[in-house]
Amino acid sequence: MDNNGQYTVVTIDDHPLFRKGVGDLIDMEDSLVLIGEAANGQDGLKIAEELQPDIILLDINMKGMSGLETLQAIKTKDIDSRVLMLTVSDNEEDVIDALRLGADGYLLKDMEPEDTLEYLRNAVHGKIVISERLTQLLAHALREEQKSPKTIAGADLTDRESEILKLIAEGMSNKLIARQLDISEGTVKVHVKHLLRKLNLHSRVEAAVWALKNTQ
Numbered sequence: 001m002d003n004n005g006q007y008t009v010v011t012i013d014d015h016p017l018f019r020k021g022v023g024d025l026i027d028m029e030d031s032l033v034l035i036g037e038a039a040n041g042q043d044g045l046k047i048a049e050e051l052q053p054d055i056i057l058l059d060i061n062m063k064g065m066s067g068l069e070t071l072q073a074i075k076t077k078d079i080d081s082r083v084l085m086l087t088v089s090d091n092e093e094d095v096i097d098a099l100r101l102g103a104d105g106y107l108l109k110d111m112e113p114e115d116t117l118e119y120l121r122n123a124v125h126g127k128i129v130i131s132e133r134l135t136q137l138l139a140h141a142l143r144e145e146q147k148s149p150k151t152i153a154g155a156d157l158t159d160r161e162s163e164i165l166k167l168i169a170e171g172m173s174n175k176l177i178a179r180q181l182d183i184s185e186g187t188v189k190v191h192v193k194h195l196l197r198k199l200n201l202h203s204r205v206e207a208a209v210w211a212l213k214n215t216q
Contacts (some may be wrong), residue, residue, distance in 0.1 A: 006033040007124040012044030013059040041065030060087040105129035126173035169211035
């Protein structure tokens with residue numbers, strides 16, 4: 001957050017017109033401010049390190065360093081930003097790879113502008129954001145893998161792990177869950193690690209989708 005109480009955003013996308021469109025969209029939202037943009041992954045990585053934005057909007061299909069490679073590089077650096085993929089690709093493999101590499105959300109470029117802004121507002125408050133139609137795709141992918149237990153009971157989760165899984169499904173970050181349960185963020189991370197192992201899942205977003213499909 002900057003000195004004016006606005007959440008800061010950086011875009012990494014190799015299409016100048018789209019970057020301008022994102023800038024115009026963010027200008028419509030008082031709580032957000034665009035502080036930097038890059039046309040490729042290498043430059044984006046440098047800007048992200050230098051500016052430490054609250055949110056990084058990252059395309060997947062870029063020339064040179066791909067969005068997934070850029071995401072992986074961001075996650076290995078000392079960059080405390082939430083990274084949201086913003087792309088045209090609704091390819092199942094792209095979605096799953098991005099989430100497993102640590103993306104905090106996956107949004108499609110063909111969404112309505114007001115929907116995109118709503119997702120961004122949720123993201124800055126620590127929530128996982130994913131385009132609605134992709135949740136069905138993710139659920140299908142998880143069913144196809146057929147690795148996960150059919151029920152929470154079958155996963156042998158502890159009461160605390162079940163409680164945390166429910167909060168993950170509501171889109172809460174580790175920080176928000178820690179605050180809600182009055183425990184440390186480190187303790188939450190340990191519980192998340194254990195429940196992912198028990199569910200044979202790789203990311204908290206997969207866990208959220210799995211929980212939504214198995215607790216209804």
